Structure formats: structure tokens, C-alpha cells
Amino acid sequence: MASLLTTCASPDSTIVLNDVTISGNNPHTYQMKTSQTSVQISHEYLEQNFAGSLMQTLQHIPGVKAISIGSGQSKPTIRGLGYNRMAVTEDGIKHEGQQWGDDHGLEIDQFAIDRTEVIKGPAALLYGSDAIGGVLRLYSNHVPTEKVEGKVQLFGRTNNGQVGMSGKVGGLLNKFFYRAHFTMIDYADFRVPTDSIEYFSYRIPLHHRRLRNTAGKERDGSVMVGYAGYTFHTDVRVSDSYSKSGFFADAHGLEVKLSDIDYDRSARDIDLPHQSVNHLKVLSHTTWHGSRLGIETNLAYQNNYRRECSEPISHGYMPKPDNARERVFDKSTYSANLAFHLHVGDHQVQSGLNEETQHNRRKGWGFIIPDFEVHSLGVYLMDRYTCRENLILNAGIRYDYADTHIHSYHDWYPTPVDGTPTYIQRSQPLHRHFNSLTWSAGINYSSGPWVMKANAGKSFRVPIPKELGADGINYHIFRYERGNAALDAEESYQLDMALCWDNGQMSLQFEPYLNYFPNYIYLNPTSDYVEGLQLYHYTQAEVLRYGWEAIWTWQIDRHWSSTLQGEYLFARQESGLKKGYTLPFSTPWSAEVEGKYAFGWGRQMTSPDLPAFVAVNARLVGRQDDIVPPEKPTDGYWVLNLSAGHHFHWNRCSMQVALHVDNLLNRKYFDHTSFYRLIDVPEPGRNFSAKVAVDF
């Protein structure tokens, strides 16, 4: 697998990288492009290594993890940082959903993605707030090359009975182009290799080893039109992604509940509790390139509409609501980016401006985050100086201003306070400004088979309204969460390095990093109670983190290749109430070894790429004892995965078949970084995935 993926490896053939290749030494060219640690994932890699979903495919990349949140969905993390501490961008625009939520997935049509890039480490310079841990860059703007071209994909998974179909069509006519996509996915409750789950001494028997009510569906569609000239390019893309999925019924969050709903009558129905999200995005991208100057603009509107429904219950003084609408969030985001690129001698200067406005409204009987508006503005300037062909220096500086306005919220039911019924105020009106000056500097140096990179930078994150203004019961995790209006903008300093050695047959890559937060925003479990629930309070603490990823690939001969990779991460709170503890969901060390055999028949043997392969992959994960309340230590485990693929060509059409088996031995294990770990739900059992794709 590694030969297609790592930064030491061959870059995507479909993208602009080929245009800038001078020496013909592609891996070095990519490595020399940026001083940040980054991984490029080509379309071919995504196709060959299809593991059910984009995040499941990407989590084989060292440093990238997918926190599984049940119902086939997962949240990305980079080097242990996720949620609002990493940014997901689609065609250069930051994706804005409800990233803070534990149950909230990616909300992007992953089958429309042409290629992906992961930036490991801070990237505030270009992306502003949130990109502290890194950026997952998704691209779905590849310009078609034929008059009419398209693709149909059929795919399925056995574990949750997932069936799906995705189609795309596109064309280029006199520099005008169009693209259209659709994806439909349906899945049933997923299976775990256990008959029952035990939680807080409650034993929850599972019907046919299925996690009740985790079924779901997804419907995505997009249309794009554009003009691709030599110096001028413009396009507009409208996409909509809708998904609905159930929450594990027996323990929606941390409460164990019985219900009259007969969940076991079908594994495919979606009963309460469930969530649905609709993400609408309109994106416009325009570039103009002169001989020295280039101008780029991005304009976008996004609307994220999320509904979380559950059986109404009374809790404390809250009477039983008359509907199932527990939480509704309606968030609109307007973004505008403007960038200038200027080549002067050996200098490549880039400067730009990012503006973003967010508007969030809530409904429903459960209160967790207040209504808010956030306006932010950032300006940056960076220079990349090529001293020699093998020595590049870069430095940049950025200033950000953000303005957060939080609305007040009162309970919709009265609570007796000293005998008087009172509508308690949960959220105070709040107006805060945040300023931040961030910077980054780096070096790239290559010598023979070596490339060395180093990057130092400061990143920041504006506290999100939940951290500033939350004051309520989180029904998903059954705890009381209270914001802290006095929080400062979170800052992070990071030193990244990458050492890369490649002789064409063998490559080695080692990526260590050191990361320090003077004021990490941490949701601290306290010893206090509010309304019968343990109070979790946002505080700030110094945090030190360090770790590394390493990957070794070896193309033994034309047929055989192997990969050995590993990652390690350490995090510690250096001050505050949890001094000495780690951070929640601390990633344990892991190693992965893979052997791959490529083959073909007859005439195929003379072509540069063999069309078929079989690969065996073993993943070994260490025990995690480094925990914070309310976590539990998690045992180590190993799992075996298999994959195989075949690429057929005839005339102008081609067909790819990809097969993948996860957890071949159906082992029962727990993933420390999974949200369901807290309620003792093991990871999914054996799963076969298959995909057939036809290009025309």
C-alpha cells in the first residue's frame, strides 16, 4: 500500500504536481513543496484501498485516526487532535458543521472526492483558527478531460449490510466543463463480536450480536459547472449531503434505558433515538494566473441543519416534552478567501485574506449550546525562498480577529428556587473579541537520497461557543457541561521534522514532533454535582505532547512489496486540576506490517503496472493505561486485514474491483479512541467490503 501513499512515494498522476516536476524525481518534488509534514493520497490509492468509507481508508496513514462514532460513521483525528482542533477543507473551503459534537460525522460525499492531502501539524497560517492539529484537505474539483466521461460505483459491506451506489458524469467542451455526482448508501445495525455489553453493572443482551438501532442512510448529490482556460479558471459547485442514522438505543450516551420500541424487529429501521443532518454547500472558485502574479478567490455558503431526536423523558424538574426533538442546530456559514501569489526572482510570495461569518440557531427541548454569531477575519503574508535547488526556506505571519456573540437562554420549564418557580438562565449574553498573531517558519533540504524538513510554528483556536457558553445536560454522555466565558484563545507551538530517505526501491520516513499548548481548553470532570449530574467544566491547562510516525517501504521485486509503519504519541497536562494526567482519548502506540503481491497475466506482464494485487496487513496496537476520568484502561490488540484488487482495461473503459476484509479473525477488541469505548462496546467484527467501479 505504501508505494501509493506516502510522501516518499509517487505522487498523484492526475494533479498539477506533474507540471512542476523538474528533475523527474517525484517523491522529492513533493517533499520539497512544503516544510510541513504532509501526506498526499492519490485517487488510485483511495480506489485500491477502499475500506468502506473514506475515513476508514485514511486511517491506515500513520498519524491519522478515525474515531468511530458508531453507525458506520467516524470523525477524523490527526496526531490525536480532532473535533475543532483540526480543519477539514473541501476544495480550499473549511467545512463547517457541528464539529464539536461526539456523534457528528464528516457530512461530505466521500465518493465525490478525487484526492486527499493530510497536513500533520499546525496550519493556522493558511487556515486560521482550528487548524492546530492539522488539516484534512479534500478535493472534488478535478476538471474532466473528455467530452463525456463518467463512473459508476457499486459497493457493500457485510458487517452492517451496507449497500451503496455512486455515479458521476462530467465533460469538457471548449474549455467549459461540468460535473455531476450522486451517492446513495443504506446500512443496517452493525455487528460486534459479543452477545452482550456490560455497562455500570447493567447487562445489555444484544440481538444477533447487533448494536441496536445503529442503521442509517446517506443521500448526496452535487453539480459543478466551470470554465478552465489557460490563465483563467472559474467554477461553481452546489452540493447537498443528507444522512440519517440511529444512536445505539440501549445506551444513548451513558444512560441505560429500556424502551417500548421493538428495536429487534428489523436491523434496517431507524428508530428513536436518531440524528439527521443536511449539509448544503455552494462553492465558487476562481483563479487567474499571469506570468508572475496569480489571484485566487473562493466564496462559499454552507448550511448545516442537524436534528437529534429521542424519546421524550422527564428529567429533574423538566417535565416530559411533547415531542422527540431533543436538539436542533441550524448553522449557516459564509466564507470568502482572497489570495495573491507573486514570483519575484527566487521568492514566491503569497498573501491573502480570509473572512468567515457563522450564524447558529438552536431548537429543541435539550439545551447544550446557545445561539451565536461569529465573525472572523485573517490576513497573512508568507514567503518561500529557493536559495538553491536543494535548499528552500519559508516564513510567514498571520493576524486574526474574531468576534463572538452569544445569546442568552432560559429554560422552557420552571425550577423551584427557594420555593419560587424560576425559569433558570442557562446562558448569559456574551460578547468577546479575540486577536491572534501567528507565525510559521521552515526549511527543506535535499541531498542525494535524503530530504530533511523542519517547521516551527504557532497556531491558535478561538474558543467555540460551546466552550464559552454551554450550560446544560449533555444527554449523549449524560453529564452536566458548563462553559467558561473567560477562556482565552487557545495557542499551540509546534516543532515538526521529517527525515526521508529514498533510493527508488526502498524508502524510509521518520516524522517526529513536539507540541506545547500554554492554555489547552479542557473539559474537566469535577467532583461537583449540578442537578444530579457530575459537573464537567471547561478550564485551560498547559499541555505537552510529542510523538512520531515512521514508515518503511520496500519494493522487493516487481511482484513483492512490503511496508512497516508505526506511530507513537504522548500527551501530558502540565498544570491545572488534572496536572499529571494525559488528555482524553489518548492514542496508544501502534504498528502495522503489510505484505503485497502484485500480479498479472499474459500481455499485462509487460506493462509498467501490474493490474492485480493481494495484500495481507496486520495491525498491532498497544495497551493504553494513560487515562483521565471517566476513561478506562484499554487492552492492546492485533487484527488481521486482507485486501485484493484488479484493474481491467478495454478500449476507453476500465473497471476496478476492490475487496477488503477487516478483522479477518473476528477478534473482539476495544479501541481506546472510540467514543463507544466509554460504554464498553467492542469494535466491529469481521467485515467484507467490496467495490466495483466502471469508468467510461
Place this chain on the structure above:
Amino acid sequence: MKQFFLFLSLLVALSACGGSDHQEDMTKPTIVDTVEDACPTDCQTFRRGEEMPFCYLLGDNDELGNYNIEIHNNFDHHTHSTSSVECEMDAKKEPVHPWIYNEDFAIPAGSTSFVARQFIQIPADIDPGDYHFMVRVTDRSGWQQLKAVAIKVVE
């Protein structure tokens, strides 16, 4: 190849400095009924208008935090008991004026063992029926333990 071994030794050196030696508290507090008059216990019945005694032994290896008592109805049979005992329950019904009780109590600072004792007045006008009696206790580090007892309130 020499470079490769250089690599490996660097890796080993870096991981070696990440040992985690725990001095931090990793133990949850406990709620046990080893006191003589532990109350309430599963399936116990109480009368409206009377005083209900509460007594359990709370413990922690380091330092106890606070405890909370919360009582809510189980008229919909949503089950909450943390023990395997199955109590005989009344038929399901809609609450009209159910008993809601939710109080937090402090534990003297520095305690590692504490006999929690309260007398809870059962209002005379509440709906009789099945109730859940929940005890939660935290320790100083934020670990929490929970105990749920199924009780019945009669007229």
C-alpha cells in the same frame, strides 16, 4: 543500510522517554452497604408522608468529593437498578404528580471514608408507585461511582 539503523536507534531513543509512571489517582470511589443500617435496599417499600432513612458507606483511595441523591419515578419501567435483583413492579402508568428529589451533599474535605446519612421526607401528595433511588459519588479527581436502587412508595 547504516542510515537505516541510525533511524531505528533514533526511534527507540524517542519512545523510551515517554514512559508513564502514574502517581495520579486512577481509582473510582465506592458505595457499599457494609454499614449496619444500610438503606434503602432493592425492593424496599416506603410510605408517603413518612421519613425515609438513607445510609451508605462511601469510600475512596485518595479523597472523596461530593455525593448526590436523586429520586425519580419508574412508572414507565425504564429500569435502572445496578443489581441483578428483580423487584415486583406495578403496572405501567403516566405520572400525574410524581416525586422528584435531587439534592447534592458535601463530604468533609480530606475524607477517604464517610458514612453518608440523611433523612428524606417523602411528600404526602405524590404519586405512589415504583421509584428509582440513585446515589452518585465523586472523588477529588473527578472519578464517579453510581448506585441505583429500585424502591416502592405506597399510600
